[in-house]
Amino acid sequence: MIHDAPSAGRIRWGWFIAWVVVMAVLPLVFDDTHTLSLMAITALAGLSLALMWGYAGILSFGHAAYFGLGAYTYAIAAVNFGESTVPLLLSIVVPALLAAVIGAMMFWGRIGDVYLGVITLVVSLILFKFMNATAGDAYKIGDARLGGFNGIPGFQILNVPGDPSAQIFGVPFYYVIAVCLALCYLLCRWILSTAFGRTLVGIRENELRVELLGYDVPAHKTAVFTIGAGMAGLSGAFFAMWAEIVTPGVFALGMSAEMIVWVIAGGLGTLIGPMMGAAALTLLKLMLGQQTLIDNSLVLGAIMVIVVLLIPKGIVPTVAGWRSRRERSVASRRGQASGRKRRTVAVPATPGDGAGSAS
Amino acid sequence: MSEPVVETRDLSMRFGGVVAVNHVSFTLRERELRCLIGPNGAGKSTFFKCLTGQLDPGHDGGRVLVRGQDVTGWRPYRIVRLGVGIKTQVPSVMNGLTVLENLWLSARRIHGKAGADGAVEEVVGELELGPIARRSVGELGHGQRQMVELGMVLAQRPWLVLLDEPAAGLTGAELERLVGAIRRINQTAAVVVVDHDMHFVRMLDSLVTVFHQGSILIEGPAEAVLSDAKVREVYIGSRAA
Numbered sequence: 076m077i078h079d080a081p082s083a084g085r086i087r088w089g090w091f092i093a094w095v096v097v098m099a100v101l102p103l104v105f106d107d108t109h110t111l112s113l114m115a116i117t118a119l120a121g122l123s124l125a126l127m128w129g130y131a132g133i134l135s136f137g138h139a140a141y142f143g144l145g146a147y148t149y150a151i152a153a154v155n156f157g158e159s160t161v162p163l164l165l166s167i168v169v170p171a172l173l174a175a176v177i178g179a180m181m182f183w184g185r186i187g188d189v190y191l192g193v194i195t196l197v198v199s200l201i202l203f204k205f206m207n208a209t210a211g212d213a214y215k216i217g218d219a220r221l222g223g224f225n226g227i228p229g230f231q232i233l234n235v236p237g238d239p240s241a242q243i244f245g246v247p248f249y250y251v252i253a254v255c256l257a258l259c260y261l262l263c264r265w266i267l268s269t270a271f272g273r274t275l276v277g278i279r280e281n282e283l284r285v286e287l288l289g290y291d292v293p294a295h296k297t298a299v300f301t302i303g304a305g306m307a308g309l310s311g312a313f314f315a316m317w318a319e320i321v322t323p324g325v326f327a328l329g330m331s332a333e334m335i336v337w338v339i340a341g342g343l344g345t346l347i348g349p350m351m352g353a354a355a356l357t358l359l360k361l362m363l364g365q366q367t368l369i370d371n372s373l374v375l376g377a378i379m380v381i382v383v384l385l386i387p388k389g390i391v392p393t394v395a396g397w398r399s400r401r402e403r404s405v406a407s408r409r410g411q412a413s414g415r416k417r418r419t420v421a422v423p424a425t426p427g428d429g430a431g432s433a434s
Numbered sequence: 435m436s437e438p439v440v441e442t443r444d445l446s447m448r449f450g451g452v453v454a455v456n457h458v459s460f461t462l463r464e465r466e467l468r469c470l471i472g473p474n475g476a477g478k479s480t481f482f483k484c485l486t487g488q489l490d491p492g493h494d495g496g497r498v499l500v501r502g503q504d505v506t507g508w509r510p511y512r513i514v515r516l517g518v519g520i521k522t523q524v525p526s527v528m529n530g531l532t533v534l535e536n537l538w539l540s541a542r543r544i545h546g547k548a549g550a551d552g553a554v555e556e557v558v559g560e561l562e563l564g565p566i567a568r569r570s571v572g573e574l575g576h577g578q579r580q581m582v583e584l585g586m587v588l589a590q591r592p593w594l595v596l597l598d599e600p601a602a603g604l605t606g607a608e609l610e611r612l613v614g615a616i617r618r619i620n621q622t623a624a625v626v627v628v629d630h631d632m633h634f635v636r637m638l639d640s641l642v643t644v645f646h647q648g649s650i651l652i653e654g655p656a657e658a659v660l661s662d663a664k665v666r667e668v669y670i671g672s673r674a675a
Contacts, residue, residue, distance in 0.1 A: 270542060277539045280528035287486070287526065288540045288586065289514035 086264045091257075094347075098253045108249045110361055112317055114354040115252040119259060119310035121337040121353030122346060126263050127303035129344045130272070131296055132279035136192040137199030138307055138334045141170035143325035144202065145308025146315040147221075153230040154219035158239040159316070162231075166312035167305045173198075174304030175297060182293035182300075196331070203326035226322030233316050252313050256350070259306055263346050266302070275299055329372065333360075336379045342389025351391065436464040437501070439594050439624045440485065445496035447480050447489055454480040456648035457496070462594075467620045469635045469656070470628045472645030473668065478628050479523055481645065482598050485626070486520045487513045500594070519592030519623075523599045525579040529572030533563055533582050536571055540586040557585045561615060576603035584615060595625045601634040613637045632660065644668075 098115070102108050120142055127133045135141075145166040152162030177198060181191055210223025219227060233248060235241035243251060266272045274295055277285040286292045315321045324330070333356070341352025356375065363371050386393045440462040447455040455477045462468055470478045483489040485498060487510040498506045505513050514520060528536050534554060541553035558567055561581050566574060571582055580600060587595060597616070601609055616638065619625055629635060635642060635656060642659040644651045646668045652659055659665055 270547060273539065273542075277528050277531070280530045281526055283488075283510075283522070284526040284528060284583075284586070285539070286509070286511045287514060287520045287522065288590070289511050289543050291511055293509075 085268070086261075090347075091260075095257055098257070099250075102246045102249055108246050109317075110358065112249045112252055112313075113361070114357050115249065115256050116310050116313045116317060117337065117353040117357040118350040119252070119256050119313070120307055120334060121341065121349035122256070122259055122263065123303045123306035123310065124334050124338050125341075125343075125346050125349035126266070126306070127299050128338060129346070129349070130267060130279060131275045131299045132188075132282070133296060133300055133303075134188065134192055134335075135195040135300075135303070135331075136335070137195040137197070137331050138303075139326050139328075139330035140195070140199035140202050141174060141304035141307035142311040142314070142330065142334075143199070143206075143321075143323075144170040144173060145311025146321045146325045147206070147227070147311075148308065149312035149315045150227040150230045150321040151216050151219040151221075153232075153315075154227065155217035157231055158237075159231055159233045160236040163233075163309070163312055166308045166315075168308075170308030170311070171301045171305035175301040178297035178300035179293070182296045196328075199326050199331055200328065203323050203328075206323035206326060224323055226320055226324075228320040230315070230319075230321075232319060248316070255309065255313070259309070260346060260350070266299075271295065271298070333375065336375055339389060340378060340382045342391035342393070345389070345391045348389050348391030352389070438463055438499070439466075439501055440626070441499040441502075442481075442485070443497045443499070445481070445484055445491055445498060447477075447484055447491045447495060453648050455484060455491075458648070458650055460643065460650065462624055462626060465620065465622075465624055467616070467625045467638065467640040468627070469638055469640050469642045470626060470645060471630055471632075471635055471642060472651075473630070476645035477648035478645045479598060480648075482523075482596065482626075482628050486510055486518075486596055514590075514592075517593045519587035519590050519595040521583050521587050521595075521597045521600055523602070523628075525576065525583045527571045527579050527583050527586070530570065532570055533567050533574075533585075534558075536582055537563075537585050537589050541589040544590045553589050553591075557589045560588065560618070561585050562611070577605060577608045580604060581608070581612070584612070588615070588619065591622075593623045595619055595623050596628075597625065598628045599630075600627065601629055601631045609634060609637070636660070 101111055105111060120138075123141075124135065124138050127135060148169040149159075149162045149166040152165045153159055156162055177194070181194055186194065206221065207224050209221035210225070212220070214221040214223070219230075221227065231239060231242075233243040233251060235243065267275070274285060274290050277288075277290075278292055278295060282292055311325060314325065334353075337353035337356055338349040339352075340356060341350065342348025356378070360371055360375070363369065363374055382389065388396070438461045440460070442458055442460045445455055445458045445460070446453065458477075458481060460481075470481070472478045480489065484491050484495075487505065487508050490507045491498075492507075496506075497504055500513065500516055500518065503516070505516070510520065528539070531539075537554040537557055538550050541550040541557070545553045558564055561584065563581065563585060566578055571579060574582065580603065584597075584600060587597075600612060600616070604612060613634070616625060616627065627635075627638065627640075639656050641653065642656045643653045644659060644665050651668065652662055652665060654662075
């Protein structure tokens with residue numbers, strides 16, 4: 076039993092079960108499972124950034140690179156394999172491998188935080204530019220044409236493993252994503268509860284000190300960067316299935332920026348906050364998309380400014396702070412009340428008329 | 435004479451045109467306690483950072499050896515894994531974690547999960563950190579943070595301890611506790627203390643190396659060095675006059 080270890084990995088099972096029940100019930104209440112699926116997909120992408128940024132302090136300005144790479148990997152592999160199981164696994168492995176290489180270069184190369192942001196941003200921009208320039212016939216991987224700015228349409232969507240004809244869409248597709256989201260959440264919690272995860276929290280707090288304690292900080296950061304990229308890749312693959320087309324837009328700067336807003340709005344340093352932030356802002360974006368009065372980006376930008384100014388910790392940590400202050404204040408009032416009661420009973424006006432009965 | 439635990443050979447560190455450490459050859463032996471002193475800008479902290487791997491002197495910047503092993507250009511964590519404990523100039527602690535959590539992270543690497551709690555308990559007792567054990571380090575005063583960082587070094591049971599300005603900001607009672615702790619550490623480990631608090635250096639009563647303009651000016655017992663005319667001129671300066 077670890078008594079003194081940093082406690083970032085503790086899970087509140089009551090809340091977790093309530094959350095799973097809500098996810099299970101949502102399709103029964105709302106008909107629009109297409110929107111629910113997208114909310115779960117973005118929640119998964121938000122979770123991946125929450126792990127690497129909120130717990131290891133790695134701010135990836137170009138997180139869309141791994142999301143987009145997952146989407147493209149899935150689409151290309153699905154065209155070639157004609158089924159979804161292997162492509163889905165590749166959509167995790169390929170972004171994770173790219174992140175491992177880039178991460179190793181950045182973290183062992185003693186790159187500072189600012190340059191780390193610039194490098195991750197540039198990687199996503201390179202992929203965006205490259206994919207836009209792949210319209211010619213020469214740009215083929217197996218049977219899959221990359222298609223330039225038109226992207227890759229018409230690939231196999233999710234199917235029952237081993238049976239490509241049994242496609243999974245609609246409500247079952249939502250449940251598959253929801254289960255993956257819950258499993259990834261548990262994976263993150265488990266990681267944070269291990270000695271590795273506790274060291275990550277230490278790195279976030281003071282990287283130099285953790286290195287001076289003898290921990291291989293670059294290895295830890297590369298590992299969590301790789302895990303986060305793998306999860307982002309998985310969410311990208313689900314996004315590709317959801318949209319049934321992949322275009323270079325998945326690598327766009329706006330996509331990376333949105334992910335950062337999800338995490339900031341939901342609450343940096345939590346896992347549930349960025350997931351909620353991602354789902355809520357995705358829903359808001361879809362609702363705003365139905366009107367032409369205000370531009371989507373303006374609203375998201377305004378939300379980010381408001382959150383940073385008014386609730387800089389993000390929604391979930393702020394609400395949690397209010398709750399704990401309220402609980403402390405209630406406990407303190409109860410303590411005072413019982414103290415008064417004890418004094419009233421324990422200090423009788425005259426000896427012998429009930430002294431000691433309070434205990 | 436015992437084997438050197440730390441040795442620098444012709445160590446130099448340049449920042450552009452500024453030579454912060456200039457061809458320094460230094461030796462520290464087993465269980466030795468050594469104070470490095472010097473005025474601001476003398477190069478002692480830069481020298482310390484070269485010893486701990488925080489700065490790389492480069493190919494032509496001389497060598498740093500720890501128990502005979504060339505560690506020049508190694509990252510700090512590799513040097514620490516040899517059994518070296520390092521305390522930095524500004525208290526380098528994890529502000530968002532409690533004192534116990536800070537100490538646990540330090541102890542876990544050496545003692546594993548099973549032994550970490552016991553090692554933490556020992557350090558808490560040794561440095562009398564009990565009353566603040568469950569407080570967040572970010573809430574503590576400067577002196578308490580210094581002691582927490584020293585505790586993190588102690589929790590690793592190193593055989594070589596490098597302390598950069600451990601007495602900065604400590605009050606009288608804390609200073610005495612620190613001197614006692616350093617003496618206890620020195621029973622099992624060689625210790626280098628970088629400081630410019632003369633009172634503290636006198637209390638330690640060890641061999642002293644004086645840095646001046648990136649080079650070693652003089653080495654010797656504390657009282658002899660501190661009363662040396664050259665040292666008084668370059669280090670104590672107007673205060674001695």
